[in-house]
Amino acid sequence: MKFIKAGGHILIVIILTVLTQLGGLAWLVALRFKRRLLTFIGIYAALSVASIWIAPQFGRIPLNCWASPNTASVQSPLFCTLNRHYVTPELKAVLQDTAASLTTHFPDAKLRVLDAGFPYINDFPLLPHLSHHDGRKADIALFYEDGTGTYLPGRTRSPIGYFAFEEGPTDCAPSQLSLRWDFDWLQAAWPDWQLEEERTRRTLELLSADERVRRIFIEPHLKARLGLTHEVIRFQGCRAARHDDHIHIEARS
Numbered sequence: 001m002k003f004i005k006a007g008g009h010i011l012i013v014i015i016l017t018v019l020t021q022l023g024g025l026a027w028l029v030a031l032r033f034k035r036r037l038l039t040f041i042g043i044y045a046a047l048s049v050a051s052i053w054i055a056p057q058f059g060r061i062p063l064n065c066w067a068s069p070n071t072a073s074v075q076s077p078l079f080c081t082l083n084r085h086y087v088t089p090e091l092k093a094v095l096q097d098t099a100a101s102l103t104t105h106f107p108d109a110k111l112r113v114l115d116a117g118f119p120y121i122n123d124f125p126l127l128p129h130l131s132h133h134d135g136r137k138a139d140i141a142l143f144y145e146d147g148t149g150t151y152l153p154g155r156t157r158s159p160i161g162y163f164a165f166e167e168g169p170t171d172c173a174p175s176q177l178s179l180r181w182d183f184d185w186l187q188a189a190w191p192d193w194q195l196e197e198e199r200t201r202r203t204l205e206l207l208s209a210d211e212r213v214r215r216i217f218i219e220p221h222l223k224a225r226l227g228l229t230h231e232v233i234r235f236q237g238c239r240a241a242r243h244d245d246h247i248h249i250e251a252r253s
């Protein structure tokens with residue numbers, strides 16, 4: 001019986017570590033206390049807040065968790081709560097500069113960031129994004145408009161910005177052995193909004209022209225639809241997740 005109990009805690013530590021990096025450690029410490037859940041929440045919150053100052057010593061800084069004018073901020077508080085909003089200073093600068101430039105063309109445009117990276121340790125992947133392991137990668141939300149063609153500032157079709165796919169032709173065969181999920185059954189759950197092409201295109205143009213950006217992933221059908229030709233915008237391959245629900249960018253350092 002004790003063995004099963006220990007196995008349960010190991011599982012909790014693994015899940016919390018995979019989801020939040022710091023949660024597993026917080027759970028291990030909380031095991032020594034009586035009010036375990038409350039203690040866990042307290043320790044996790046303390047570790048998360050302390051990381052805002054400690055992580056920069058190791059080369060990662062947090063993105064803005066709260067929206068403010070002309071700046072990039074995370075799309076959902078969930079990403080900050082789970083410590084998935086850390087990037088290198090260069091990537092943060094790219095995102096902030098892009099957000100600021102975007103508003104010179106579109107004053108109402110809000111650049112929203114999805115999953116970025118954990119606060120510590122290179123080669124620690126932010127699942128399910130295998131490549132988000134060094135703070136140099138972040139995902140950006142697409143821009144949307146409602147049925148009347150009105151831009152919806154800061155809004156995404158799915159609550160976390162992922163898995164609301166734009167349909168288009170693909171050369172990828174359906175495969176069970178890849179991360180290329182379609183989630184067909186989920187699509188009807190999202191509001192009937194369309195891609196807001198002008199702001200999405202301008203964002204991709206700004207990122208493509210930025211020397212600090214090494215590459216950008218979107219699906220080829222989106223690149224074609226938006227009339228983009230820059231070679232820094234590439235296809236991520238058939239084995240990786242679909243990139244017609246978000247934009248993936250990678251900074252040089």
Ligand SMILES: [Zn+2]
Pocket residue numbers: 129132137138139247248249
């Ligand atoms: Zn990504």
